[in-house]
Amino acid sequence: MSMQQEDATLDQNRTEDFVTMSIGGQIFGVPVLDVRDVLGPQRITRVPLAPPEIAGSLNLRGRIVTAVNMRQRLGLAPAERPERAMAVVVEHEDEHFSLLVDEVGEVLRLSERQKDHNPATLDPQWRQIADGLYRLEGNLLIVLNIGAVLGAIRAAA
């Protein structure tokens, strides 16, 4: 614990940029450098027999990208208007994935000072894919660990 505190002190002034997005009312962030693209609603081809988190495939400028339904991945109820979902395109192990979220917000520069570890009470399903959280004014931002979000889908499948 003391080590971590030390780290925290050292990193006090470090900042990181996050693309923010909202899924089921909760704000999430993905490091800007991990994001390849942000897209509006897309035509998605459903893939039969795919794991439930996989919404389908879409054509991103000639590249076939797998769309992940983030609500499903987080165990939330389906969106009321799924056709309006926005897509955050990320890269994982040389493959592109499109994370379907309710809304994409602005890019925030956040300081390590605002960062916290995952609270022990966090839902286990969420804890696996959360890389800590940031205290915003009147809100909390959960950092998504892309590897964990996508890795588990493959493993489960």
Added chain:
Amino acid sequence: MDDLLNEFLAETVEALELLDSELVELEQRPADPALLGSIFRIMHTIKGTCGFLGLPRLEAVAHAAEDVLGKVRDGELTVSADAVSLVLAALDRIKELIAELAVAGQEPEGSDDDVIMSLRDMAAGKWAAAELVAEAVEEPADLPSVDGLYQRIGGASLFDTACEQACAEMLSAVSDHPEAETELLHLQFALAGAFASALTGSSDATADIDGVIAGLVAKGWSPQELHMLRDEFGKALATLEVADADVAAVLSRFNVAAAKPAAIAAPAAQEPVMADEPIVAEPAAAKPAPAKRVKAEEPAAENAQAASAAAQSQTLRVNITVLENLMNMVSELVLTRNQLLQILRGVGDSPFAAPLQRLNQVTSELQESVMQTRMQPIGNAWSKLPRLVRDLGQELGKKIDLVMSGADTELDRQILESIRDPLTHMVRNSGDHGIEAPEDRREAGKPEHGTIRLSARHEGGHIIVEVSDDGRGLSTSRIRAKAIQNGLATEAQIDGMSEQQIQQFIFRPGFSTAAQVTSVSGRGVGMDVVRTNIEKIGGAIEFSSTEGQGSRFVIKIPLTLAIVSALIVECRGERFAMPQSSVVELVRISSKSQQGVELINGHPVYRLRDRLLPLVALSDLLKIEEAGDEPPQEIYVVVTQVGSFAFGIIVDRVFDTEEIVVKPTSRTLRQISLFSGTTILGDGRVIMILDPNGIAAATSGSAQSEARARDEALAASRQQRETVSMLVFRAGDDNTKAVPLSLIARLEEADLSNAERAGERTVMQYRGSLMPLVGIDGAPARRDGKHPILVFTEGERMCGLVVDEVVDIVEGSLDLQLVGGAQSGILGSSIIAGRSTDVIDTVHYLRQSDAAWFDLETREAYGAESERRVLLVEDSSFFRNLLMPMLKMAGYRVTIAEHAEAALEICRDGDEFDIIVSDIEMPGLSGFDLARTLRAEERWKDVPMVALSSHASPQDFERGRRSGFNDYVTKLDPRALLTSLSRVLSTDEHREETAA
């Protein structure tokens, strides 16, 4: 430096491959100076580069090998198998080192003294003195003095340093020179290499250095600059504490005078440098006598070099990922183009029309060109084989020639990579198991040299690769024994197979026929992997062999994996692509009447001409639920063939075929076996590509895939299925029962309360005639309730077997076990789909339904008016039980022989037969043997014989004919047998009459 190292690795790996094959060639054409020159140059470059990069182990090995090659070039050594083996061994060591270098970024620790010492001994003539050219015997004495200078000064590392220093000095002097830095880097490297070879005496002294200088002049270096370089080099040597005399000796090789324009054209034509500058005497003395001869050959080699340099400037090394990206971009461009064209069609007259047409054309051409960049000659996958075959021959003491043709046949690089290993394995197998030892070949009356042929050619969108040898071939009896021993098949199963089918067992996992494991092959892994690899890329492999004459593998592979022709189908509003190659035909069915589709307990089958085709709905397979709206007016059946398994896939709509660019599925979706990839259609939408293999496996479960594993490799056209489609049903009790599907004419379902009573029989009006209905107990069927009916036909007559429930259609092997005191109507029981199942005797029911008409009709139908005596030779109890009652009913008197030996005994005992019906594959003597033996005996030479087999290809037929059979019929078609018997007997009678 890292880039430099990578470049070096890529170049060296390529050079080594070239060396491999050229050395083997050299062994065959030892007198070819151009070849020798080329080999020497390659080895020399490797050595020089290693020295430059500071790789002492590699350099030392290459150096030693180069020495041997130098001696050969100078005529001091002859090209012998030992010499070539030794150099090849050095190459192998270099490859090992390179491989580790590529991984670790530096040379591994260790010593190469073993290889180097052997090479030195060889170079010094201590190896097999008899192989030394007489005049060269005194030569080795000169070697130490030459080595002396180079080694005394400090060897390669010192020269590297000196060159580096000199070039660094030059850089500061000529910094205004464009690209001076890279140029000097090259110079540094070239110079170090040139000095190394000039001073070690393995090369002809100054040609290399002259070459470097000439190159500099060509690049516009002035004489002043050259002198400066020479001086800087001298200074550098001096600072490295080289003795003054040695510096002078070294510098004497750096002849700036060579920088005359003429030197560019033919540096080798220059007067020997030593004559100009007699500063040091020792190199001149080292000049070997045969050098004149070598000199004379030099211009030719130089020309060759110039030619290859010209060829090099035409090619460019490009990273694969760049090409892949290019391919993606082109796909994208094609899509955009398609969209534009679609818009254009909508607006009619437009000023954009002409430029868009042009864009269209250019895009197509671009696409084609980019595809072209992925194509590589198949020879690239073969380059290692000559070496492999040579080593194999040496190790096994065999004489093997490898003949390759069609090496320039091009195919997609991805496919090339996939077939490289399988090809290697097959060639290795041919050399190891196929080709016999020279003495065995002599005994067999063949030339001592065995030949392995490798050929490739285009054939209708595919590439056909053949690997054949003229060796001993495969012994079918050994394969058979092995297959049984390894539990790959039961005797009964194998008995029903043709020779060719048995041969395909070599593709089964865990199969190896090599009597002993050699270091080369015979470990029981291999051919199954070969088959798997080839099938992975949508190819097929076939094997044929004649014992004593050789074996042949034929591989059929698609030209490219990247673009395939696909049929676009729709199911519940979603589209899928189906590779055209596995689609046999399309059938449209009106969904109201669903004519031809019959439901068997929820499993639909379709009567396509004369066979029942299992159907599977794509919506069920993919678990796409009904969209809720009206079912479509008509459905389509995509008749699909996978190996020997044909089935129909029900879809809602069928669109065009499209050329699609296949992309791999995402890792998250890869476990779905029903898809083989994904693609983007012309309109930009993403669709999944269906995998016919996966669908076939999902359709019929493990039974089918097991059957598939056995015979998938065989081309469908030449292959009859060795498994039997069985209809599984329930009737009477809870036990499942089965009947070969081929014996069922139709499946019906009828309300038996509408059936009529005629005498003691229950009959039903069916297709304009009366069909007797019987129950499973053989008694007339009870007239109540709705029941499925299995319809058997015989001639014009029919019989319906009323059953309780049809369970399934299962593709499986029929391994029949007899039950003691067999119940009438049951042939025996077999394990079908994991359950013990009674196999019914259809003939029994036909007889029960109407014994009188059956006997009568069959007699009439087959013209067996008097009792004919038939000898039935059949080792499988199932077929004996199937055929005997039927033959008896048709009016024949049947005698059974369980194998050919028994048949011979019966024949020789004095029994008379009008006709002999014999199985082909039997333990011991085969049917062919039996026919040949009997035909040779006076009493049996004219008796008609009919061959019986579970498969009847034209080749089988021809073979049967040659052995003496009058006809050849398949076991699974009893009617064909009866027809054949009657035909053969009547022609026989006819012949007797004419003879009389």
